[in-house]
Amino acid sequence: APVARVPAGPFDTTEPPTPYAEAAGYNNYYEFGLDKADPARNAGQLRTRPWTVVIDGEVEKPLTLDVDTLLRRFPPEDRIYRMRCVEGWSMVMPWQGFPLAALLRAVNPTSRARFVAFTALHDPEQMPGQRSGVLPWPYVEGLRLDEALHPLTLLATGLHGRPLPRQNGAPLRLVVPWKYGFKSIKAVVRISLTREQPPTTWSLAAPDEYGFYANVNPDVPHPRWSQATERRIGEPGLGRRETLPFNGYAEQVAHLYSRMDLRRNF
Amino acid sequence: MWTGGLIPVAVFALDGFTGALGANPVQRLTLQTGLLTLALLLLSLACTPLRHLTGWTWPARIRRALGLLAFGYGALHFAVYLLDHGLNLGQILEDVLKRPFVTAGFAALLLLWPLALTSTPRSVKRLGFARWTRLHRLVYAAAALGVLHYFWGVKKDHTAPLVYGAALLVSLLSRWVFTRRGKSAAR
Secondary structure, eight states, X not given: OOOOOOOOOTTOOOSOOOOHHHHTXXXXXXXXXXXXXXXXXXXXXXOOSSOEEEEEESBSSOEEEEHHHHHXXXXXXXXXXXXXXXXXXXXXXXXXXXXXXXXXXXXXXXXXXXXXXXXXXXXTTTOGGGGSOSSOSSOEEEEEHHHHHSTTOEEEEEETTEEOOXXXXXXXXXXXXXXXXXXSOSSEEEEEEESSOOOOHHHHHOTTTOXXXXXXOTXXXXXXXXXXXXXXXXXXXXXOEEOOGGGGTHHHHGXXXXXXXXXXXX | OHHHHHHHHHHHHHHHHHTTTOSOXXXXXXXXXXXXXXXXXXXXXXXXXXXXXXXXXXXXXXXXXXXXXXHHHHHHHHHHHHHHTTTOHHHHHHHHHHOHHHHHXXXXXXXXXXXXXXXXXXXXXXXOHHHHHHHHTHHHHHHHHHHHHHHHHOSSOOHHHHHHHHHHHHHHHHHHHHHHHHHHHHO
């Protein structure tokens, strides 16, 4: 479906977007293999239609929606966000999507809802990487409810004005630009509001390396490398740029963590 | 031997110009030079057991070149890392001192330095064969640290580092077996 072009929004970065070839050719998506080029090679067999998304848990009006119905109800808008991978590289992604908050408000969270749990598709037939035990499947992620309701938090359905490529998480993925990329779960099939903090795949796999919050933080190193700098994909030459607190979105989101020790809650 | 050993450098240069190193060329270059270092180091360690096993003499003749090539690619691997970090000494020192993954790799390369510097026949003569041999046992530690560096550097799938580790173990075990056999035969 063609995507309506809207003027630059208040959260858009003016940095040059990463070209489509790199943005859709260099991906971490273990469901389709461990190499960065694997997802573009192996995701072609994923059937993105029909695609049903369930929104349930601590809500008054649970929903089971076809993704096209979802898109008609929540028309996508342009959002140009920085994306910082925990491995120390970054991109500028021109997404199309809609705020997760709009969807969450439509299902009326109960007063007991405190977190949002996300589940990705689990289908080893379509996702060859799931035939290996490299991670526990399906991929799961979670946000605190206030993080999920933040206007920066996006459900993306497009990239570079085109339908979202399969290797980037089609047909529906989360985008949380102030957190490391692994928080932004791809191929979402279920969104559940919960009372307790939900499990997240990488914090289960390596709890000393990847936490629940995973906010981009140049001052908290990964056990094996510094997070102070990053390599911007698509830029020529050697050298790295400085990583910004909350990936440059501190003004918008730092208040969410004002009473937290971010060294402990990494 | 030398021509063959330097082909990867030409391939890297060519790939760099044509964009074939992919979206993250620096990372690709780091990984490839690291793998070459480890592979060449393990090949150099396989020379002696191979000679014992087969009676061929050529493995012994290419051992020095393999070791020096391993050192060369290790130095290139480190140089790419240094340039990538903009020669930021503070960050590099922090990496070497505080992150075991980097410490292991750095130590491995450090151990290869005296070996590269004493790789000539003249050095063997100057040091005396026994002392030279003892010094060059450092290569075992360097290879073990290299495998550890690779193991710690991998995010999730440890198959490849374990294969390298197994190759190192086999090479060390066979060496041990041949030395013992040699000793009992001498008795």
